[in-house]
Amino acid sequence: MYSGLIERLAVENDSRILLAVVDGLGDISIPELGGRTPLEAAETPNLDGLAAGGALGMHIPIAHGVTPGSGPAHLGLFGYDPVEYEVGRGVLSALGVGFPLQHGDLAARINFCTLDDDGVVRDRRAGRIPTEKCRELVSLLSGGISMDDVEVHLMPVKEHRACVVFRGGELSGDVNDTDPGLVGQRPVQVRGQGRTQDLVREFLSRASEILRGRHPANCILLRGFALYSRFPDMGERFHLKPAAVALYPMYRGVARLAGMEVMECDPETLQGQTAAVSRAVGEGRDFVFLHHKPADSSGEDGDPVAKISAIESFDRALPGLLELGFQVIAVTGDHSTPCPMKLHSWHPVPVLINGGPQRTGYSSAFSERQALDGSLGTFRSTDLLPLLLASAGKLSKFGA
Amino acid sequence: MYSGLIERLAVENDSRILLAVVDGLGDISIPELGGRTPLEAAETPNLDGLAAGGALGMHIPIAHGVTPGSGPAHLGLFGYDPVEYEVGRGVLSALGVGFPLQHGDLAARINFCTLDDDGVVRDRRAGRIPTEKCRELVSLLSGGISMDDVEVHLMPVKEHRACVVFRGGELSGDVNDTDPGLVGQRPVQVRGQGRTQDLVREFLSRASEILRGRHPANCILLRGFALYSRFPDMGERFHLKPAAVALYPMYRGVARLAGMEVMECDPETLQGQTAAVSRAVGEGRDFVFLHHKPADSSGEDGDPVAKISAIESFDRALPGLLELGFQVIAVTGDHSTPCPMKLHSWHPVPVLINGGPQRTGYSSAFSERQALDGSLGTFRSTDLLPLLLASAGKLSKFGA
Numbered sequence: 001m002y003s004g005l006i007e008r009l010a011v012e013n014d015s016r017i018l019l020a021v022v023d024g025l026g027d028i029s030i031p032e033l034g035g036r037t038p039l040e041a042a043e044t045p046n047l048d049g050l051a052a053g054g055a056l057g058m059h060i061p062i063a064h065g066v067t068p069g070s071g072p073a074h075l076g077l078f079g080y081d082p083v084e085y086e087v088g089r090g091v092l093s094a095l096g097v098g099f100p101l102q103h104g105d106l107a108a109r110i111n112f113c114t115l116d117d118d119g120v121v122r123d124r125r126a127g128r129i130p131t132e133k134c135r136e137l138v139s140l141l142s143g144g145i146s147m148d149d150v151e152v153h154l155m156p157v158k159e160h161r162a163c164v165v166f167r168g169g170e171l172s173g174d175v176n177d178t179d180p181g182l183v184g185q186r187p188v189q190v191r192g193q194g195r196t197q198d199l200v201r202e203f204l205s206r207a208s209e210i211l212r213g214r215h216p217a218n219c220i221l222l223r224g225f226a227l228y229s230r231f232p233d234m235g236e237r238f239h240l241k242p243a244a245v246a247l248y249p250m251y252r253g254v255a256r257l258a259g260m261e262v263m264e265c266d267p268e269t270l271q272g273q274t275a276a277v278s279r280a281v282g283e284g285r286d287f288v289f290l291h292h293k294p295a296d297s298s299g300e301d302g303d304p305v306a307k308i309s310a311i312e313s314f315d316r317a318l319p320g321l322l323e324l325g326f327q328v329i330a331v332t333g334d335h336s337t338p339c340p341m342k343l344h345s346w347h348p349v350p351v352l353i354n355g356g357p358q359r360t361g362y363s364s365a366f367s368e369r370q371a372l373d374g375s376l377g378t379f380r381s382t383d384l385l386p387l388l389l390a391s392a393g394k395l396s397k398f399g400a
Numbered sequence: 401m402y403s404g405l406i407e408r409l410a411v412e413n414d415s416r417i418l419l420a421v422v423d424g425l426g427d428i429s430i431p432e433l434g435g436r437t438p439l440e441a442a443e444t445p446n447l448d449g450l451a452a453g454g455a456l457g458m459h460i461p462i463a464h465g466v467t468p469g470s471g472p473a474h475l476g477l478f479g480y481d482p483v484e485y486e487v488g489r490g491v492l493s494a495l496g497v498g499f500p501l502q503h504g505d506l507a508a509r510i511n512f513c514t515l516d517d518d519g520v521v522r523d524r525r526a527g528r529i530p531t532e533k534c535r536e537l538v539s540l541l542s543g544g545i546s547m548d549d550v551e552v553h554l555m556p557v558k559e560h561r562a563c564v565v566f567r568g569g570e571l572s573g574d575v576n577d578t579d580p581g582l583v584g585q586r587p588v589q590v591r592g593q594g595r596t597q598d599l600v601r602e603f604l605s606r607a608s609e610i611l612r613g614r615h616p617a618n619c620i621l622l623r624g625f626a627l628y629s630r631f632p633d634m635g636e637r638f639h640l641k642p643a644a645v646a647l648y649p650m651y652r653g654v655a656r657l658a659g660m661e662v663m664e665c666d667p668e669t670l671q672g673q674t675a676a677v678s679r680a681v682g683e684g685r686d687f688v689f690l691h692h693k694p695a696d697s698s699g700e701d702g703d704p705v706a707k708i709s710a711i712e713s714f715d716r717a718l719p720g721l722l723e724l725g726f727q728v729i730a731v732t733g734d735h736s737t738p739c740p741m742k743l744h745s746w747h748p749v750p751v752l753i754n755g756g757p758q759r760t761g762y763s764s765a766f767s768e769r770q771a772l773d774g775s776l777g778t779f780r781s782t783d784l785l786p787l788l789l790a791s792a793g794k795l796s797k798f799g800a
Contacts, residue, residue, distance in 0.1 A: 002463060002483045009466065357741050359437075359768060360429045375768075377748065377778045379464050386465030390746045397744060398462055399469030399482070400492040 006079065006386050006395070012239040015327040015392035016286045018277070019384075021077065022314050023070070023251075024296030025333025026349040026368060030304050030340060038295075038307040038339065039350065040367040046318035047331060047352065047366040054329075054354030056363045057376025059384055061335045067346045070296075071095070071254050073334035076381030078234055078258045078289070087257065088173065088226020093163040095253025097155045101228040106171040106196065108225045110154075110162040111179060112137060112217035113187075121183050125160040126217040137217055138162050144210045150199050160217070164203070172196045173227030178204065180221075187221055200225075233259030234287075238389060243280035245273045246291035255289060270317040274324075281324050290321070299337030307339060328355035328392045330384065331366070348378060356391025406479065406786050406795070412639040415727040415792035416686045418677070419784075421477065422714055423470070423651075424696025425733025426749040426768060430704050430740060438695075438707035438739065439750065440767040446718035447731060447752065447766040454729075454754030456763045457776025459784055461735045467746045470696075471495070471654050473734035476781030478634055478658045478689070487657065488573065488626020493563040495653025497555045501628040506571040506596065508625045510554075510562040511579060512537060512617035513587075521583050525560040526617040537617055538562050544610045550599055560617070564603070572596045573627035578604065580621075587621055600625075633659030634687075638789060643680035645673045646691035655689060670717040674724075681724050690721070699737030707739055728755035728792045730784065731766070748778060756791030 027037040034041075061068040061076055062083065071092045072082030087095075090107035101107065112134065114123035129137075138156040145152055150168040157163055175192035190200045204222070211218050234242050236259070244255030244262045252262045261283075263276040273290060280288050292314045298306035322329070329352075336347040350371035359375035372378070376387065389395045427437035434441075461468040461476055462483065471492045472482030487495075490507035501507065512534065514523035529537075538556040545552055550568040557563055575592035590600045604622070611618050634642050636659070644655030644662045652662045661683075663676040673690060680688050692714045698706035722729070729752075736747040750771030759775035772778070776787065789795045 005463065005466065005483060357428050357738055357745065357747075359747065361435045362769070362772075373773075375772065377458065377772065383464035386463065387746075388465075390465035390467065395465055395467065395746070397467045397469050399472035399487065400489050400496075 005398070006389070007237050009395045009398060010238045010389060011394055011396050013393055014286075015394065016281060016288070016325060017328045017388050017392050018288050018290065018321060018324075018326040018330070019077065019388065020290045020292065020314070020321070020329070020331045021074070022292045022295045022311060022331065022333050024299040024335060024337025024344070025311070026336025026338070026345075026347050027299065027307070028336070028338040028340060028347060033304055037368050038304050039311055040369065041304070042308045042311040042315070044311060044315040044366060046315045048364065050318070050329065050331065050354040051352050051363045051366040051370065053360060054352055055358035055360060055376045056366065056371040056374025057351045058348040058371050058374075058378040059332060059351050059381045060348050060378065061346070061381045065346050067344050068335050069344070070250055070334060073381070074251065074254045075258065077332070077334060077384055079238060079382060079385035080231065080258060081382055085231060089224030090163065090226040091228050092250075093157060093224070094155070094165050094228075095257065096250040097157060097163065098249030098253065099153065099155055099165060101165065101253075102167065103228065103230045104167070104171060105228040106166040106173060106225065107228060108164050108175070109223045110164055111221045111223065112160045112162070113219050113221050114216040115219045119186050121180055121185060121187060121221070123216060124179060124183060124221065128159045129217050131156065131158050133217065134159060134162055137211070137214070141207055141210055145203065145206045147199060147202060152203060164222070166199065166203075169195065171227060173225055175200055175225040177223040177225075178221050179223045187219070190222075231257055231259065235259055238385065239394070240287040241285045242287040242289065243283070243285040244289045244291070245276040245280065246289070247273070248291070248293055251291045251293075260289060261285065270313060274317060274320045277321060278324050295333070296337045299339050300342055302339050302342040304339045326355070328353065328388055330388055332384070351376065351384060353387065353391055356393070358391065405798070406789070407637050409795045409798060410638045410789060411794055411796050413793055414686070415794065416681060416688070416725060417728045417788050417792050418688050418690065418721060418724075418726040418730070419477065419788065420690045420692065420714070420721070420729070420731045421474070422692045422695045422711065422731065422733050424699040424735060424737025424744065425711070426736025426738070426745075426747050427699065427707070428736070428738040428740060428747060433704055437768050438704050439711055440769065441704070442708045442711040442715070444711060444715040444766060446715045448764065450718070450729065450731065450754040451752050451763045451766040451770065453760060454752055455758035455760060455776050456766065456771040456774025457751045458748040458771050458774070458778040459732060459751050459781045460748050460778065461746075461781045465746050467744050468735050469744070470650055470734060473781070474651065474654045475658065477732070477734060477784055479638060479782060479785035480631065480658060481782055485631055489624030490563065490626040491628050492650070493557060493624070494555070494565050494628075495657065496650040497557055497563065498649030498652065499553065499555055499565060501565065501653070502567065503628065503630045504567070504571060505628040506566040506573060506625065507628060508564050508575070509623045510564055511621045511623065512560045512562070513619050513621050514616040515619045519586050521580060521585060521587060521621070523616060524579060524583060524621065528559045529617050531556065531558050533617065534559060534562055537611070537614070541607055541610055545603065545606045547599060547602060552603060564622070566599065566603075569595065571627060573625055575600055575625040577623040578621050579623045587619070590622075631657055631659065635659055638785065639794070640687040641685050642687040642689065643683075643685040644689045644691070645676045645680065646689070647673070648691070648693055651691045651693075660689060661685065670713060674717060674720045677721060678724050695733070696737045699739050700742055702739050702742040704739045726755065728753065728788055730788055732784065749781075751776065751784060753787060753791055756793070758791070
């Protein structure tokens, strides 16, 4: 809303905040659940208890009608305007596979593709080769390409998708996609700033040599070039000592982008995550981001029963988290992933805040319907962090 | 929202608007009131009647999570973006004691403090000397300091707090605090623009001479230097003839800052205020701001019973105000002052508008809960004035 205002007002104190993100939490009415959402249909006595003693609301991840990717959706919850702090697709791909990006790295997405004998793109996805094949080709490219001035890191992603990171010297993110976007055209010539253009062209020509004849994946297309720039640190911005407890590389990467300490989790279960949250608290962290993935995955699978079960497992883990001495607890999703859509969506996301001075007694359970009538109202995702800081007494007054 | 749009559309007509601000009106659930707020618990037949025949909503004073001081909170209600029109703390202090600031005045807050023999700050508040002592010391300083090029005006505030205004010639507000912020350090050297730096240093050295040996208040610290700049006049901006009826210097000062005519009140009671509102109407004023302080004071005292009583006295004064011929009446707070917090807070504030074409029949009483479900919805405080102008037929159509 007001650039820099929250940073100016933020103060340190001893209160601790837990932000638990149930990924893809929001949903829409599902006929086989009698018109309820998975959150409404799930048995969640612990969430309902927090709702009854706290305050509910709805957050809008980016803007009305705008569906967010996971990166921007989380950045909003961390207090970073996701449009101002836009993260390039190449960077998100590298974060998503857990590559430890450094300031100045240039990242891009790779699609394996099929060219015909005239060099014209016949399939932009090389027949969606299996992930195994992708790994093999990436390994072949990694072994065959080494360049003088620059490190080249190649990582498989899924099916025909991989990614590449260039590291070393001054690189520029201003490089066009080589993917023509349609079949029947040649790959687009690389244009960019001097040295960056040269090395991307050289990389492409070596990759083409190695892949030549390996139908259907006989070439690559590059997309979403992006330079990785460190963000202003969340801890410094808001006078917090933030930590992240997430199992998936993507979310660990986004947390690292915001300057959070990323905790190790062993075993990789909710129990292991609870233990990691406890360790973070023990180390003096006063803002812990906990990420619970399965609700999103089941939404993308279009499986309401699995989504209910994912929400219920989180609910069962809550008592263990509540024992760890947080003054303020928030539970929300990064975005909605409605089962009938099998996709992320723009629908507002229910939020629960328990702890600190709140208008209570408006809600009896945590659900989309009650969140819309909750005492917090509807707000943008970037307003959540200020509300949490205020609830924890970590925001001073504006003016006298 | 859109800079300059409301100014472009505002037109004059014969309708009159009353904006009654019950200071600190909003609250949170209070256990000893059965989970109700003071507004919900108060007997307010007149407010409830206005609510039933009008429209309710909630306003957000600055931004989600941001707690406003009284100055910025009121400016928002007068249609001034409180962050864009930020008022320095020195200026608010001088307004707060009723000093008639002029354009170009330089104001700062004074803390009496205790220095040890080495000139190190031992107590930043001089043991919180009583207000009586503060008055005596301010009088001593006023009598002892006169400077060549500039008028120096000194005013006691409360306990160890006072304020100073420099007037004359070109002054700059870009002067650092001399308060080191912690004990065990020397006061910070004054740095500023040439002439301003010289005169503030000279002022400080004379004050130090006068206070030397007067333990515990043997020196002063200066904070919150701010230049007073006239704001664009509310009357000109919105084609209004605005008047203010407020008993406390702070609110009279903020009203003056917005260019309102400030009415005299005698006696200084709600009856006296009602008579002043009547006089303002008689003089052709078509926008009257009425300020009712006691709800805020009892919130800061943490006294829900006193807050209920403050709200009920305002309710009893309403019929007298309703007789004065306003076409549109709004009742709201500048911010919330929840009794359990004993502080201003960030919680949205209930608003009532009666008069003009409204969606009615949504509400039966004026309360936080009904305001959240009211037909006006939730909006930023700066949107209230446009809604009042529109309700009074004072905003023309945008486009054809």
